[in-house]
Amino acid sequence: MYPDELSYTREHEWIRVDGEECTIGITAYAQDELGDVVYVELPAVGAAVTRNDPFGAVESVKAVSDLFAPLTGEVTALNDELDAAPELVNKDPYGAGWMVKIRLNDTDELAALMDAAAYEGLVNELRS
């Protein structure tokens, strides 16, 4: 459910760290809680994002929810496929359902992220 090689936030995003570039998406728990995703709104390539500030939104059949930036940096790539196929977020949240790539400003921010075990603990707490 929560791959070990990824990092996580309390806002249910996952982060794949690759040097200074990070790939970001939402977790299996998040997509399950949201229900069927119908639209993903993402920032433009080149946009600056600030840790903990909203940088996009996910619309599901239930509600529209903000996406919070897990890290501060600049958007370097978007997953264009989500425009035509937002259901990828439900079907493959850690793979084809990725959302944006960000070039980090400050790698020190990585220390604030959770590992898979800590995130799973958070989810279990929410489910109990």
Add this chain to the structure above:
Amino acid sequence: MTTQPPIYELSSPGRVGVDLPALPEDGRELADLLPATELRDDLPLPEVSQIDVVRHYVRLSQKNFSIDTDMYPLGSCTMKYNPKVNELTGRLPGLAAVHPLQADEQVQGCLELLSGLEEMIGEIAGFPAVSLQPAAGAQGEFVGMMLIRAQQLRREDVRMKVLIPASAHGTNPATASMCGYESVSIPNGPDGEVDIEAVRAAMGPDVAAVMMTVPNTLGLFESRIQEVCDLAHAAGALVYCDGANMNAMLGRVRPGNLGIDVMHLNLHKTFSTPHGGGGPGAGALCASAELDPYLPVPRVVEGPDGGFARSSDFPHSIGRIQGHMGNFGNLVRAYTYIRSLGAEGLREIADIAVLNANYLRVKLQDVYDLPHDRICMHEVVFSGRRQKAHGVRTLDIAKRLIDFGFHPPTVYFPLIVEEALMIEPTETESRETLDRFIAAMRTIAAEVETDPQRSLDAPLSTPVGRLDEATAARKPDLRYVPPA
């Protein structure tokens, strides 16, 4: 029930429903009687008999779910019965056949009605000034926040933040944003009310206003509302109240007396004017004496010879926000409702609305989780957490209720309650109807444990079953396709 084809599918060449008058016998043809632009044969109208037309539309109307057929406990929407006397007065020719551009002296009755309605709403809500212009609750909110902005800008007191509790209506942050403010979310305490310490901590010289929904979307009265008003006023901020839930407080609470500065009321909820289907609505806006000069124009004022007149001579007004005098037909209906009930009747509405919601709370809380186990106001918010453990979600429970003849409650709102089921019975349902609703909810809860698939497949009794909501939202296909 089967699907009803479009009326064009019923067309048969040459069939008519009415006998048109014969041409005069003096030899003149249609072309002599009508302008050429009105004579066309390129307009494909359906050719049907009267009974075809009657059956077609009656069948369509029977497919509608409406308050005139069944209970409609859609939380926060106040889907009460709209008394038919409202329709009687709404259609009186003196009120229905006037034109807004007629001179004041020709529409004295209409202006008197507007003035009287402003006065009654001001009395009910506790405010000296009322505008009947906004066409809906959301527009009432928008105009209310524009008044605050206009006053602060006139004083050169620039403030950028609006504090909004997490339990407020979802339109509130949208309103703040539309008025150029940054909204700051304030958490709720464990009792479900706004966290007063968080309000205190966030308050400051950069705060323009606090937007409070009372009762809040958890169906709870904000018992510290006066303290919120005091904190705001001490910091130079104002308090907006979302009065969409006024049905719970009629004749019991006058929000103006609590220190609220500006508030809208949804006449199409609390005062029984028709709603659903997108309007037209009416969102009366109530304002303090300080905000009165900024209200939209035109306003009804005393005329030169003692009668009534319309005036736009208010130099600080934010201007026009709506065509003419608002949705007048709805205002006639709200006026009728208030006058036919009187003060005692209005108070009884609040009492019974609250009693009905609490009856449901007590009768269902052993089978559905109740996140805030305390006396509620006009609506009760359950959580479908317990049912979720059996793989049945709130959405499925809502769909299954349709099979029992009830409109689903509001679901997944407020967002701060997991798997929320927000139920507002209103005062117009009898105890017998409430008992049938309770029995249906209990049957579903039991069924979830023994046969969850039934809820997952629901609705089972409608012309079309479970719709694919994701595809419906993304690729809506609304065309009629004739059966092969």
